[in-house]
Amino acid sequence: MEPxxxxxxxxxxxxxxxxxxxxxxxxxxxDPGAGAISTFSGVTRNSFKGKAVVKLEYECYTDMALKxxxxxxxxxxxxxxxxxxxxxxxxxxxxxxxxxxxxxxxxAASSAHRxxxxxxxxxxxxxxxxxxxxxxxxxxxxxxxxKENAECQLLGNSSEGLA
Amino acid sequence: xxxxILFFARSRELAGVSETSVAVQAxxxxxxxxxxxxxxxxxxxxxxxxxxxxxNHEYLERGSVVPLKAxxxxxxxxxxxxx
Numbered sequence: 068m069e070p071x072x073x074x075x076x077x078x079x080x081x082x083x084x085x086x087x088x089x090x091x092x093x094x095x096x097x098d099p100g101a102g103a104i105s106t107f108s109g110v111t112r113n114s115f116k117g118k119a120v121v122k123l124e125y126e127c128y129t130d131m132a133l134k135x136x137x138x139x140x141x142x143x144x145x146x147x148x149x150x151x152x153x154x155x156x157x158x159x160x161x162x163x164x165x166x167x168x169x170x171x172x173x174x175a176a177s178s179a180h181r182x183x184x185x186x187x188x189x190x191x192x193x194x195x196x197x198x199x200x201x202x203x204x205x206x207x208x209x210x211x212x213x214k215e216n217a218e219c220q221l222l223g224n225s226s227e228g229l230a
Numbered sequence: 231x232x233x234x235i236l237f238f239a240r241s242r243e244l245a246g247v248s249e250t251s252v253a254v255q256a257x258x259x260x261x262x263x264x265x266x267x268x269x270x271x272x273x274x275x276x277x278x279x280x281x282x283x284x285x286n287h288e289y290l291e292r293g294s295v296v297p298l299k300a301x302x303x304x305x306x307x308x309x310x311x312x313x
Contacts, residue, residue, distance in 0.1 A: 109313050125312070128238055128305055131287040132312075160312060172313050192313055200284070200305070201312025202239035213240045215309035221282045222309060223292055 068162055073133045077144045078156040080136035082127050082201075084163045092175035096155040101177035105184035107192050109172040111165050121206045125162045125171060128200040132160070135199045142194070143176075143187050152183040158191055160201060171203070193218060231255075231300030233263065241281060241306040244273040254298050260285070261295045263304065274306075281308045 070083035079095050089106060096104055111123050140156050147154040157175045165171045172195065176187035195201075197218040204211050233254050237245045245267075252266055260283050268274055283290045284305045290296055298304070 126238060126242075127312075128236065128284070128307075131284060131305070134287050196310075196313040198310075199312050200238065200307055200310055202308065203311045204239070213308065214311035216311045216313065219309045219311070221289060221292070221307065222280060 078140035096177035103181035107188040236305040
């Protein structure tokens with residue numbers, strides 16, 4: 068797919084069929100007022116419950132995903148602003164095939180002091196998994212399966228097999 | 231008047247298409263749309279209700295009945311798995 072992105076003064080979100088670039092995310096969050104840059108990379112693991120994983124394949128509801136990523140980024144910036152902490156935030160998600168060892172999601176956050184940047188990465192990946200309409204299919208040597216995030220609460224309570 | 235329907239992940243595979251258009255009457259809702267879709271794409275029954283609709287890029291509560299109007303964009307959202 069063609070890369071699609073949305074950004075504000077302090078944040079940027081992107082979904083793309085191309086390989087993700089951590090340096091680019093870090094560059095976006097660089098700020099003279101920052102004393103810390105924290106990053107998170109989600110990468111394809113070679114196994115799931117002992118079974119060899121070959122690749123993941125992601126698909127995305129692009130318009131809605133960017134809307135949700137924007138909302139999550141604004142939540143983080145607003146909360147940091149209330150604490151008088153500067154923050155810049157970049158998040159990128161890949162779609163299509165992602166092979167073992169490659170990143171499917173990158174987050175970079177900068178803040179005056181380290182705590183907010185570290186917390187922002189943690190919070191954004193959890194919120195992304197819970198609310199952004201992106202799906203992954205896990206491919207084994209002998210089949211494939213659509214994954215479901217434990218964080219996804221869209222069907223109501225988690226006792227319905229989502230946990 | 232028509233509503234645009236998008237299918238993702240397993241719902242896309244079951245429907246065999248990623249997008250369709252459904253004509254709706256003034257009284258139509260997400261509930262009547264679902265009946266129509268299950269008739270048009272019987273394989274969607276295999277989802278066993280494990281999805282929600284989104285309407286114009288916002289999630290709807292599972293099983294909620296919401297009126298539809300021309301130009302709406304509805305998507306079938308199976309459990310998400312980004313990240």
